[in-house]
Amino acid sequence: MSPFLNQIKPWVSVICISYNHASYVQQALQSVVDQDYPNVELIVIDNGSIDRSAEFITRFTERHSAIRFIQNPVNVGLNRAFNQGLALAEGRYVIDLSADDVLLPGRLSKQVAQFEKLAGPYAVVFSNAAYIDRSGREVGLHYVVDASGHARLPVPSGNVFKPILESYFICTPTMMMRRDVLNELGGYDESLAYEDFDFWVRSARLYHYAYLDEILTQKRLTPDSFSARIVYTNTTLLHSTLAVCYKAFERCVTPDEFRALAGRVRRFIRKAFYVEQFDLALEFGDLLYHIEQPDWQSKLILGLSKLHLPVNKLYRRYLKWSPVLHSAKLD
Template identity: 70%
Template structure:
């Protein structure tokens, strides 16, 4: 990586983590190679896959020898695997690419150019995304758009700490991040089961985010995705969320921050209850009481948590019905 070239067009490091993505990893890697931006390095970590992912990556690297490949013999967890790549990355900016997602050809160019134009403490540039299924067919957009392709909703930008606490509004794989900020934070927290909420909380307290109003990434939704795991009993995602909520609590400075965090905690109490993680629901409730009284509905859910009701099967049947075309209330949300 020439320092001279890095001044003209800063290098961007794409860290692609793969675990049992044999059917999709080649398309993900090819989407990096096909970028219109000139200065891109690609680092691939196979995280102990038990399918043919490592073989697919090996063949790809043989055709593109500049790609760096780290095959882990066992699964080290998503966050630790990403940190392996981060330790090798030399780019000014970082993209965390899942091996089942796809970058559109002009993504890196547009995001890197915007980063270079920004003034002030910006750590992240993110964008709109298209959701695709197993076959690659587009099924939805993260943000709805008008006839000109511009989002119809107001997307938070700048100081987004309070927005981060309130809701998930960023499509994680669309982010481009400053490497120095990631290094300052020590990378992803390897004690957690997922990365995005924690990174958002820790980075947005001191840095700004910029939204680029373009569809630049295809995010694949699979049946065994993390989104589907969060509704299952025993999943570790909610326990990680509790740890992040405590981090967020320590970083709140204004009444509006605490109010936003309380709103998030109430949602997580319901999710813990529906997944029969009753002890976790009560722990979320204890954190909520540091901020404000739980309220009637949340108090009821916390009381029911002591009864250990077998509710998860009913909850999953409800979610399946809600998503079906026959449902008269497809937009009703229980969580």
């Protein structure tokens, strides 16, 4: 990649990670190839799939020889696989694309244009997204829109460190990230089971985020998706969340930031209790005591955690009929 050309039309590195995505990976890759932005490098990593994903990727790369394809013999974890791609990436900007998601036409052009207009320490441009099911049918939007297609409620931009602690508001696959920021942070933390909350905490303390008010990505929701695992007793996601909450605790400065983190920790005390990871609930409680005195609800859940009550089946049954769709998210 010529440094001169990179100044005129910055290169974008799309790192696509596939694990048992045979049904979707070709559509994901085609959505990158079909972008109208000229300077794109596509790096595809099959992370030890046991279905036909690698076969379909190989066929695709035979038609598009510029694609770089890494085939891991075993699953090395999402974060390590992404870092493999990041080590090869040369673009100014990076997109982390799951092989079951889809980039909508014009996404790269619009996000690069937004980045190039920004002044100041911006590390991420993110957007709205449409949720699709396994068949590709749209089932909802990340941000509800008005008649003109714009988000009805304000979306945090600029310094988003406190909003990130307060709630899950960024649809992860919509992000375009600066590669130099990712490199500065050492890429994704490979000791964790997932990437986004940790990246947000570490980057948002130092840099700003910008929201582009358009639907530019389709995020696929499936019953076996990564985030859906948080409702089961064998989930490893909550252990990673506790580690990130401690990172956030070390980075909080203002009373409002500590209060925002406390609210998040209270929610994860409940989540750990619901999946019967009772010792972990108590560990979240220890962190809460470092921030503030727990409210009575949190004290009750912490007390019940010592009894090891079998609550998970009832919790999952509730989620099946509950209209509160965000209850199973990593928020």
